[in-house]
Amino acid sequence: MAAEHAVVAHDPNIGCTGLDNRKMGMWAFLGSECMFFGSLIGTYLAYKGKSINGPGPHEILNIPLTSVSAFVLLMSSLLMVLALAAVQRDDMRWGKIWLFMTALFGAGFVGFQCYEFTHFVHLGLTLQTNLFGSTFFVLTGFHGAHVTGGVIWLLSLWVLALRGRLGAQDSLKVEICGLYWHFVDIVWIAIFTLIYLIP
Amino acid sequence: MATHAAYMTGTKLSAGSVLWSWITTVDHKRIGQLYGVSAFFFFLVGGIEALIMRLQLAHPDGTLVGAQRFNELFTMHGTTMVFLAIMPMSAAFFNYMIPLMIGARDVAFPRLNALSYWVFFSGALLLHLSFLAGAVPNAGWFGYANLTSTQFSPTHNIDFWMLGLQVLGISSLMAGFNFIVTIINMRAPGMTLMRMPLFVWMSFVVQFLVVLAFPAITVALILLMFDRFFGTLFYAPAGGADPLLWQHLFWIFGHPEVYILILPAMGIVSEVLPTFSRKPLFGAPVVIYSGIMIGLLGFGVWSHHMFAVGMGPVADSAFSISTMLIAVPTGVKILNWIGTLWGGRIYFSSALYFSLGFIAMFTLGGLSGIMHASPPVDLQQTDSYFVVAHFHYVLFGGSIFGLFSGVYYWWPKIFGKLLDERLGKVHFWLMLIGFNVTFFPMHFLGLIGMPRRIYTYAPDLGWNFWNLVSTIGVFVIILSFLTFIWNVIATTRSGPPAPADPWDGRTLEWTIPSPPPVYNFATEPVVHARDDFWVQKHGDGHGSPPRKGAPAAHVDTVSIHMPPPSYWPILLAGALFVMFSGALVSIYQVVGGGLLTLYCMIRFMLEYHHQPDVGPAAGGHH
Numbered sequence: 120m121a122a123e124h125a126v127v128a129h130d131p132n133i134g135c136t137g138l139d140n141r142k143m144g145m146w147a148f149l150g151s152e153c154m155f156f157g158s159l160i161g162t163y164l165a166y167k168g169k170s171i172n173g174p175g176p177h178e179i180l181n182i183p184l185t186s187v188s189a190f191v192l193l194m195s196s197l198l199m200v201l202a203l204a205a206v207q208r209d210d211m212r213w214g215k216i217w218l219f220m221t222a223l224f225g226a227g228f229v230g231f232q233c234y235e236f237t238h239f240v241h242l243g244l245t246l247q248t249n250l251f252g253s254t255f256f257v258l259t260g261f262h263g264a265h266v267t268g269g270v271i272w273l274l275s276l277w278v279l280a281l282r283g284r285l286g287a288q289d290s291l292k293v294e295i296c297g298l299y300w301h302f303v304d305i306v307w308i309a310i311f312t313l314i315y316l317i318p
Numbered sequence: 319m320a321t322h323a324a325y326m327t328g329t330k331l332s333a334g335s336v337l338w339s340w341i342t343t344v345d346h347k348r349i350g351q352l353y354g355v356s357a358f359f360f361f362l363v364g365g366i367e368a369l370i371m372r373l374q375l376a377h378p379d380g381t382l383v384g385a386q387r388f389n390e391l392f393t394m395h396g397t398t399m400v401f402l403a404i405m406p407m408s409a410a411f412f413n414y415m416i417p418l419m420i421g422a423r424d425v426a427f428p429r430l431n432a433l434s435y436w437v438f439f440s441g442a443l444l445l446h447l448s449f450l451a452g453a454v455p456n457a458g459w460f461g462y463a464n465l466t467s468t469q470f471s472p473t474h475n476i477d478f479w480m481l482g483l484q485v486l487g488i489s490s491l492m493a494g495f496n497f498i499v500t501i502i503n504m505r506a507p508g509m510t511l512m513r514m515p516l517f518v519w520m521s522f523v524v525q526f527l528v529v530l531a532f533p534a535i536t537v538a539l540i541l542l543m544f545d546r547f548f549g550t551l552f553y554a555p556a557g558g559a560d561p562l563l564w565q566h567l568f569w570i571f572g573h574p575e576v577y578i579l580i581l582p583a584m585g586i587v588s589e590v591l592p593t594f595s596r597k598p599l600f601g602a603p604v605v606i607y608s609g610i611m612i613g614l615l616g617f618g619v620w621s622h623h624m625f626a627v628g629m630g631p632v633a634d635s636a637f638s639i640s641t642m643l644i645a646v647p648t649g650v651k652i653l654n655w656i657g658t659l660w661g662g663r664i665y666f667s668s669a670l671y672f673s674l675g676f677i678a679m680f681t682l683g684g685l686s687g688i689m690h691a692s693p694p695v696d697l698q699q700t701d702s703y704f705v706v707a708h709f710h711y712v713l714f715g716g717s718i719f720g721l722f723s724g725v726y727y728w729w730p731k732i733f734g735k736l737l738d739e740r741l742g743k744v745h746f747w748l749m750l751i752g753f754n755v756t757f758f759p760m761h762f763l764g765l766i767g768m769p770r771r772i773y774t775y776a777p778d779l780g781w782n783f784w785n786l787v788s789t790i791g792v793f794v795i796i797l798s799f800l801t802f803i804w805n806v807i808a809t810t811r812s813g814p815p816a817p818a819d820p821w822d823g824r825t826l827e828w829t830i831p832s833p834p835p836v837y838n839f840a841t842e843p844v845v846h847a848r849d850d851f852w853v854q855k856h857g858d859g860h861g862s863p864p865r866k867g868a869p870a871a872h873v874d875t876v877s878i879h880m881p882p883p884s885y886w887p888i889l890l891a892g893a894l895f896v897m898f899s900g901a902l903v904s905i906y907q908v909v910g911g912g913l914l915t916l917y918c919m920i921r922f923m924l925e926y927h928h929q930p931d932v933g934p935a936a937g938g939h940h
Contacts, residue, residue, distance in 0.1 A: 134503025158537035
């Protein structure tokens with residue numbers, strides 16, 4: 120205990136609760152993000168079925184295709200767990216691989232979304248078409264922007280790892296990125312259910 | 319680096335180095351002062367806008383400004399006072415006092431703290447550039463849809479407003495995360511949550527309100543931005559949209575915002591009253607619980623701003639009840655403050671005068687608030703001067719009186735100089751009289767039918783007399799603030815230096831010199847009770863004798879490690895400014911600014927990568 124206490128006392132990021140400042144800050148941020156997505160989702164639900172012209176969700180949405188992209192995003196959470204575990208045990212060979220794979224899967228999801236958006240525009244649904252178009256593109260677009268931010272974050276960590284500047288002592292930085300990444304995944308579960316699955 | 323070393327040791331610097339040291343500072347005390355000076359500056363700007371409006375309304379058929387200019391004035395007056403005066407003035411106290419009151423050497427994220435200030439600065443700049451561009455926001459401080467649509471506001475007026483508020487929101491959110499972590503994690507040993515000073519507690523509640531309420535206005539503004547820039551239909555009735563969406567999102571933010579504005583002042587009053595009554599805050603835990611209750615209920619009352627839009631009897635009743643309910647914890651606090659004074663050995667300082675003024679004026683504002691908690695009454699009063707009177711009684715009579723109580727209370731700690739108490743009381747009486755002469759007649763004007771936001775009125779409506787009285791009151795308020803400015807100048811030049819503990823204080827900030835050294839506490843304080851410093855000096859009032867503090871061990875203060883300055887906060891804020899202002903110029907500036915922001919963000923994050931010993935200063939980590 121005494122030795123452990125001494126170690127704790129030397130880390131300037133550990134506060135009086137024994138928790139890391141940076142991790143607690145990320146939790147506070149995620150709490151705020153809940154209200155952010157809550158407001159966007161609330162707007163979508165408030166305007167559901169209020170469009171005065173088509174196309175509507177049932178004519179446009181391709182559930183099987185988006186299920187695949189949702190699966191890719193959820194699997195990236197598994198890869199994130201593997202990346203963190205590798206960094207924590209200082210296995211940077213696998214750490215690099217899993218970080219890159221997580222980013223790749225995230226980028227895959229964003230790619231699917233770009234395809235989906237383009238496809239919908241071809242089918243005649245744009246931001247300006249009707250309330251469904253406005254709410255759908257803005258809600259899923261802001262989620263996609265969050266995923267893109269996460270991909271940039273993961274790639275930054277990956278580049279640091281390639282340069283040998285990321286090791287077990289930095290595992291908290293990977294863990295915080297992971298918190299964000301899992302949060303963005305969970306938000307997608309909510310959005311996917313509300314927009315795609317519920318008729 | 320050289321300037322940092324000089325700042326740490328107090329060596330004299332050239333003017334350029336001084337400026338550079340302020341620009342790159344990450345010291346919570348300096349950031350607090352930056353917030354304070356900015357807030358006072360914008361308080362004067364917002365005040366001048368109010369003065370012009372009152373001059374216009376002093377007589378019927380006023381011709382000083384036209385209808386368009388008047389719209390700009392009330393929009394910028396409201397926006398400035400809420401976002402650029404009261405909030406940053408509270409932020410000044412959060413920054414300066416919270417680390418001192420919890421026994422820490424800085425906040426949890428000092429560079430993020432500097433970033434919050436510079437992003438605030440960028441937002442304020444963006445908002446005020448609208449004056450140079452000749453496109454001043456003009457749709458009111460709550461910018462109701464669909465007045466803000468491109469159909470009715472085709473020029474950049476609303477763009478400046480929505481982009482400026484968006485930037486200011488980012489600043490508030492970052493500060494909110496920082497202070498939540500600071501208060502939870504940076505407390506000195508023994509400073510349990512229930513031993514925390516009341517100001518820290520009320521600030522703690524405020525930070526939760528900020529991080530949970532601001533996302534709602536962020537989304538409301540994003541939707542507005544998409545409507546204006548990309549032609550979406552969020553607030554367009556022609557497309558089937560309901561413009562009430564804006565009102566709901568805005569007030570889900572806007573009502574907690576009211577408590578964001580008042581709770582810091584309540585915290586200050588809860589520090590000032592015990593100090594000058596020389597007895598503990600009466601029922602301190604109850605004051606804490608009622609602060610938390612106000613925070614929780616504050617999220618359930620937003621639609622009382624919308625009784626007039628016809629939500630139906632069920633919603634009206636529900637929001638009416640929750641609004642009346644929130645008066646209970648507020649009333650509890652007023653009882654506790656009066657209970658604190660009761661039987662105290664009162665020292666009538668200027669700070670106490672302002673706190674007493676706060677209690678009286680805030681109670682009046684609360685009473686008129688309770689009146690329009692009832693929908694039938696509200697329907698008579700809404701959009702009339704009665705409402706203008708109400709919210710000035712809670713924001714000016716409440717927040718501003720409370721904040722100035724804090725200014726007089728903590729001035730000696732922050733600047734090491736005592737303000738003149740006689741001039742302080744002159745300031746108080748002029749402000750109290752001027753405030754009431756200006757705003758009390760607005761109750762009458764509202765009840766006899768004067769609507770708010772009209773730029774002039776006909777002479778035969780019976781409004782002439784009270785409008786003139788109200789305008790005369792403004793000059794008394796101006797006189798009161800000239801007295802304050804004179805007080806500051808005179809005492810800074812030749813006032814007596816302040817001792818460490820001029821008021822026989824109760825909390826940790828009074829245990830260290832005035833002004834505090836860069837590192838705040840030479841040795842980490844250990845806390846044994848609420849009002850620990852008082853107990854140390856005078857005993858706990860239940861027979862236990864004063865506790866002698868441990869003899870001051872010699873501490874080599876030069877070796878205390880403090881976070882070095884950084885220029886990345888101001889660069890990152892500048893990049894954000896380039897990106898957001900680009901929305902008014904060209905898409906290339908937005909993209910360029912975005913890339914610059916990303917670059918600065920990565921440099922900011924990696925500044926101390928693998929240099930953990932250069933990280934933030936530790937507080938309370940044993």
